[in-house]
Every structure is written in structure tokens, then in C-alpha cells.
Amino acid sequence: MYILISNDDGVQAPGIQALRDAMRTLGETIIVAPDREQSATSHSLTFHQPIRATHLDSETIAVSGTPTDSVMLALRSLLDRQPDILVSGINRGPNLADDVTYSGTVAAAMESTLLGVPAIAFSLASYESENYQVAADFAATLVKQVLEHGLPQDVLLNVNIPAVDAGEIRGVRITRLGKRTYQNPVVKKEDPRGRNYYWLAGTPVNTDLGTDTDTYAIENDYISITPIHLDLTHYETISHIREWEVNLWQNRT
Amino acid sequence: MYILISNDDGVQAPGIQALRDAMRTLGETIIVAPDREQSATSHSLTFHQPIRATHLDSETIAVSGTPTDSVMLALRSLLDRQPDILVSGINRGPNLADDVTYSGTVAAAMESTLLGVPAIAFSLASYESENYQVAADFAATLVKQVLEHGLPQDVLLNVNIPAVDAGEIRGVRITRLGKRTYQNPVVKKEDPRGRNYYWLAGTPVNTDLGTDTDTYAIENDYISITPIHLDLTHYETISHIREWEVNLWQNRT
Secondary structure (H helix, E strand, C coil), X not given: CEEEEECCCCCCCHHHHHHHHHHHCCCEEEEEEECCCCCCCCCCCCCCCCECXXXXXXXXXXXXXXXXXXXXXXXXXXXXXXXXXXXXXXXXCCCCHXXXXXXXXXXXXXXXXXXXXXXXXXXXXCCCCCCCHHHHHHHHHHHHHHHHHCCCCCEEEEEEECCCCHHHXXXXXXXXXXXXXXXXXXXXXXXXXXXXXXXXXXXEEECCCCCCEHHHHHHCCEEEEEEEECCCECHHHHHHHCCCHHHHXXXXX | CEEEEECCCCCCXXXXXXXXXXXXXXXXXXXXXXXXXXXXXXXXXXXXXXXXXXXXXXXXXXXCCCHHHHHHHHHHHHCCCCXXXXXXXXXXXXXXXXXXXXXXXXXXXXXXXXXXXCEEEEEECCCCCCCCHHHHHHHHHHHHHHHHHCCCCCEEEEEEECCCCHHHCCEEEECECCCXXXXXXXXXXXXXXXCEEEEECCEEEECCCCCCEHHHHHHCCEEEEEEEECCCECHHHHHHHCCCHHHHHHHHC
């Protein structure tokens, strides 16, 4: 088995090292990941400058770009054969609910899925914990299951692991994405010259309290696995809009 | 009516100016947009540095960040009241099929939708044309319709306009997102010191030839309107994964 590993915390992050150690029990590994932290870069690509790829050792390549750049470069240029799976992470901090759309960790898995390689994104639901061992152990278990069962085309898995000891994990839940908003997401400050500047921050508030959500699972010490798809079309709305007057627009010329 | 306008080509781009002129026929406008080009930044946020917001005039604010930063800052700090709608664009170049996940133009509309303001992303399907007039005229028509009919919660519209004269537009199609892949997406080069570097590029190839897709509409000179949603959960897969052995993981400790 050949396993591609990426992340958005950068190639030196402890989370990706723990993930690599776990993956080595399953097969051959190659890390292709950003050379520095690229959190909240979402599914962004680097178009306006060239990208470097530096071989740190025979199993580690650092890329001067985003997680999406790293995966595209790996799968379309750097690797000499197609990996069986991509694993992304283990991210420092959760990737839950709407926040998955901002996440570089999830974006790496999206890019891999778009390019035809099954993918899983792993996140440890804490910004403080340095203990990635439980998450890494679970990653090895799940990767084996994904390779056995397969994933539907264009579906990836987004996995969050509570930052508690293995014995305190209450189990695994297959969830849907919750909803969250941020309280006070913008902090306004003034510089020494009297000009304003802003920090994006905020405190997440879960607004969907369903017990089948990823946010509920993590708050209750369950591992959360959410299947995520990439077809953003909202099919139900298509027929509604077909009744709008806008469809008559061709007649105005 | 109060209309917020953003984009990813930057505040000086001709597309956003044409869009503003069209929106002025409908109500009061405010541009809050990146101070420079931010294409392919996807739904990324700036967390690791402060953001500046510069008032260029009473109706134009330039933000030192991404499209998503701009919309969050506008809706959560800069504006004194909630706009009725956000329009994003008019982007230089198409945003079709899977490429919507990379697009900063679409991400601005996503962020607005997440923050409760209905949103539409507009793109002119050409990198060469400077004629945004047809697209801007259509934007005014569509905005009126959206304000009349409303949009379902968490649904935005992604609109692509062919870069042809008004008389050559064959009509409006309400579409689903197509699928495309890129041929030769990575170009490898060598610098004067013999080290490799890479450019991301490539030629898009449509792999879903359905006549109900956005790619088909644009290729055949129709305006394409695709409703897009933000719930990435793949519900059908949840029950499948619930049958996997991974759910027994709690028993291993």
C-alpha cells in the first residue's frame, strides 16, 4: 500500500509526524505538505507565482504553497505512481460544521478526491493538546476500513477526534455537519498612528443542536466521521428558479 | 435597497466597477473588496496577520485580505446596517463546474450566505473580454428577481455570462455544476541554478457532457445560473459507514 500524507499545519507539525508513524504500519508513505503553516487557506491554489518542492528526505517533500497546491503537485507531477489513499492532518484544532469550507486540511482531501484518489481528513479537536496518539491509532483503523469498503466517487471523510485519553472516548459516530456561527468575529484595534486595523477571531456557537451532528459528537467525546461530497449544486432550487421571469431575458434584445 | 459588492479581482478591476454601475440603478451601493487581485483564494481567511480597511471614497472600502475577509469584515464590523443582498464579481473568467471550490468570487458569496445575507456570484466567461456591460445588465435583472422571490437558506446563485454581444446570447439556463479535469495541470521548469520549480496551469476538459450543466450552457452561449448550497454532508453515505467495523472501535480500549 502507498499512502500520500498532507496537511495545512506544515511539514514539521507534530500532527503530520504522528499520522506518518501510524501509516507506516500499513505500507509505504510519502509526505507532500506545505513548508509552513497554511491554516484557513481553504481550497486555494497558487497561480501567480511559481512553486518549489524541496525533498527533505526520501519520504518527505516540502512545498512552498497551499495544501491544495501540495496535493495537485504530488498527484500530477512529483509521485511516480498513484497512491492508494491520501490522508490529511492530523490537524491542530477541530474542523467542524461550516468551518470545513475554510479548512486547508479538508481542502487537501477535496483536491485528492477531485483527482481520483480516496481521501480522509483528520483533526484533533483541541488547539492545546500535543497528544496525537489516539487520533493516529484511529486513523490507522479507519484507513484499513476505507481501503476495504471503498468510498463513493466524489465523497471524502472528515474525521474529528476528541482530545481525551483513549479510555475516555465514548465511541464513533457517523455524523452530518452541524452549523455554527461566531460571536464577535472581528476585533477592531488602533495602531500607534491612530489608524484602525482588524483581527478575525471569534467564539464559535453551535446553532444546530442535533445529536447526529459532528459538533454534538465532539462535545460528548465521540469520534466524529462525516462523509462530505463535492457536488455543490442545490438540485431542489433548480426547478423553482426555472419559474422566474429571468428566463425570459433572451427576449429583451 | 442597500447592496454590498465584493469580488476577487480587486477593488480596481473593471468587472466590479461595471457591477457597481448596474447596482446603482437599484439602490445604494457599497464596495468592500480586496485591495489587490485574490483569484483562486477560495474560502480562505486571514488569521495570522491583522487586516486593514481603507476608505477610498464614501462608497468604496479596500481590504488587505481575501474576498472572504472582506465580506466578514463588511457584515460584522464595517457596515452600519445589514445589506439586502451581496453581489460578487463580475469576475474576469468563468467559474464553472468543480472550479467553484477554488474561486474567491464564489467564496465571497458563500461567506455572505453563511452570515445570513442572500448572495449572487457573477463571472464573465472570458479572460480576454473587457466588455462587462451585458453581464452587468443581466446582474441588475437577476438581483431584482432574487429580491422578489428570495432564496432558500444556505443557497446562493453562481452565474456565468458568455462573453458575446447581447444579441448573440441564446437565453438563460438554470443548470447544475458540470465536471471538469485539467490536462497538464503542472508545468515543471528549471531555474538558472538547475533547481526545479513548478507552475500550476492546465487546460480544462469537460468530463460531464450533460446538456443541463453550466459548462454546456456557456459553451453554447447561454447565461448559466446554478443554485449552490453549503451543506457538504453526503447523507446517503452515512448509513453505509454505520455498517463498518470502525464503529466497534470503542471496545478496543
